[in-house]
Amino acid sequence: MKNYNHTTYAILGLLTTDCRSGYAIKQMIDRSLNHFWKISYGQIYPTLKLIVDEGLATVSASSEDSKQGKNEYELTPKGKEVLKTWLEEPIEQIPVERNEILLKLFFGSHQSKETTTDQLEEYKAKLENRYAAYTGIEEMLQNNYGEGEDTKYWLFTLDYGKRTTKAAIEWCTVTLEAISKEE
Amino acid sequence: MKNYNHTTYAILGLLTTDCRSGYAIKQMIDRSLNHFWKISYGQIYPTLKLIVDEGLATVSASSEDSKQGKNEYELTPKGKEVLKTWLEEPIEQIPVERNEILLKLFFGSHQSKETTTDQLEEYKAKLENRYAAYTGIEEMLQNNYGEGEDTKYWLFTLDYGKRTTKAAIEWCTVTLEAISKEE
DNA sequence: CGGGACATGTAACGCGTTACATGATTCT
DNA sequence: AGAATCATGTAACGCGTTACATGTCCCG
Numbered sequence: 338m339k340n341y342n343h344t345t346y347a348i349l350g351l352l353t354t355d356c357r358s359g360y361a362i363k364q365m366i367d368r369s370l371n372h373f374w375k376i377s378y379g380q381i382y383p384t385l386k387l388i389v390d391e392g393l394a395t396v397s398a399s400s401e402d403s404k405q406g407k408n409e410y411e412l413t414p415k416g417k418e419v420l421k422t423w424l425e426e427p428i429e430q431i432p433v434e435r436n437e438i439l440l441k442l443f444f445g446s447h448q449s450k451e452t453t454t455d456q457l458e459e460y461k462a463k464l465e466n467r468y469a470a471y472t473g474i475e476e477m478l479q480n481n482y483g484e485g486e487d488t489k490y491w492l493f494t495l496d497y498g499k500r501t502t503k504a505a506i507e508w509c510t511v512t513l514e515a516i517s518k519e520e
Numbered sequence: 521m522k523n524y525n526h527t528t529y530a531i532l533g534l535l536t537t538d539c540r541s542g543y544a545i546k547q548m549i550d551r552s553l554n555h556f557w558k559i560s561y562g563q564i565y566p567t568l569k570l571i572v573d574e575g576l577a578t579v580s581a582s583s584e585d586s587k588q589g590k591n592e593y594e595l596t597p598k599g600k601e602v603l604k605t606w607l608e609e610p611i612e613q614i615p616v617e618r619n620e621i622l623l624k625l626f627f628g629s630h631q632s633k634e635t636t637t638d639q640l641e642e643y644k645a646k647l648e649n650r651y652a653a654y655t656g657i658e659e660m661l662q663n664n665y666g667e668g669e670d671t672k673y674w675l676f677t678l679d680y681g682k683r684t685t686k687a688a689i690e691w692c693t694v695t696l697e698a699i700s701k702e703e
Numbered sequence: 704c705g706g707g708a709c710a711t712g713t714a715a716c717g718c719g720t721t722a723c724a725t726g727a728t729t730c731t
Numbered sequence: 732a733g734a735a736t737c738a739t740g741t742a743a744c745g746c747g748t749t750a751c752a753t754g755t756c757c758c759g
Binding site for chain 2: 343346347350353370371372373374375420421423424425427428429430431432433434435436437438439440441442443444445446447448449452455456459460463464467486487489490491493494496497500501503504505507508511512515519
């Protein structure tokens with residue numbers, strides 16, 4: 338079976354949910370997968386085209402409604418099979434995330450101490466916002482979709498985001514303390 | 521002042537340490553920055569060329585030694601200034617790391633439960649290896665470089681890796697428990 | 704009737720990886 | 732002599748972002 342890139346599998350997976358259009362996929366990712374995935378329209382539309390070309394989905398060019406340029410996609414059996422095959426494959430390697438603040442901190446001896454602490458404070462504030470956003474999504478999921486089988490898995494991924502973000506926040510706290518204390 | 525990409529700043533920063541050649545830079549990153557940065561030769565050599573073209577470093581084409589194709593780079597005052605300016609700039613945004621296992625888990629309702637747990641177990645094992653590697657680097661740093669001003673900052677970045685990795689390992693544990701218990 | 708959300712799409716560009724190509728030095 | 736490591740470099744390719752272009756629908 339042919340291999341596709343992760344973006345393709347992500348879209349294939351989202352087509353199993355209520356997302357039926359490129360726009361809906363973008364929204365879903367921005368709202369519910371944003372802690373571990375992101376995507377741009379510049380990828381979505383060409384990839385949807387590829388998916389149709391490969392026979393993994395069909396597109397109904399909104400034949401019934403007034404032609405408001407709204408496309409609805411539906412997975413074919415082949416598309417479902419490709420998705421399932423990928424899901425069953427073992428994971429490759431864990432990625433190295435490039436982190437700008439750690440890169441700057443690595444060269445911290447060339448910074449003023451004030452700059453270092455400012456950057457850490459700002460990073461911490463951003464992480465706290467992120468954490469709050471995750472909590473918000475979590476509550477939304479628990480209220481709106483409490484029934485579905487999917488929800489359970491979506492909450493698992495959120496928990497990952499919360500735990501790692503919390504650990505990063507704690508790191509900011511102790512690092513700031515260490516820097517200020519040493520003086 | 522002109523802007524460069526993060527790869528360029530990373531190399532500029534490493535040129536302030538003992539790393540003087542492309543090969544040494546690659547080794548340093550693989551050994552000591554691998555928890556938050558990586559780079560390939562395909563980037564290093566063209567970037568070093570750019571850095572010289574821009575007057576941020578000079579290259580001594582190993583004039584003295586037998587011409588064994590070994591280049592030594594040295595930052596110019598301008599290069600130091602560019603680096604410092606970048607270090608003082610506030611950080612942009614925190615990146616979204618794409619995570620294959622979370623993507624698969626998000627679609628976990630389409631997997632067999634066994635596949636899900638296998639993937640989580642494997643991910644956990646890889647995280648544990650990573651954690652052990654960090655501990656190893658930490659010990660090496662504390663033994664070999666205990667004196668330098670840089671070491672303190674390098675240990676901060678390692679601590680970040682350890683804390684977030686540990687949080688991810690704990691997440692694996694509780695998620696595996698939740699999945700096995702629910703049945 | 705104007706603004707915001709909905710909706711689709713493309714082209715240019717930047718970045719990074721991979722594979723390839725080459726050759727010197729060092730160790731056994 | 733052969734292998735491993737040191738060392739530099741390029742070309743092709745894949746992926747993703749950004750900016751641009753276009754148009755509809757719905758609410759007030």
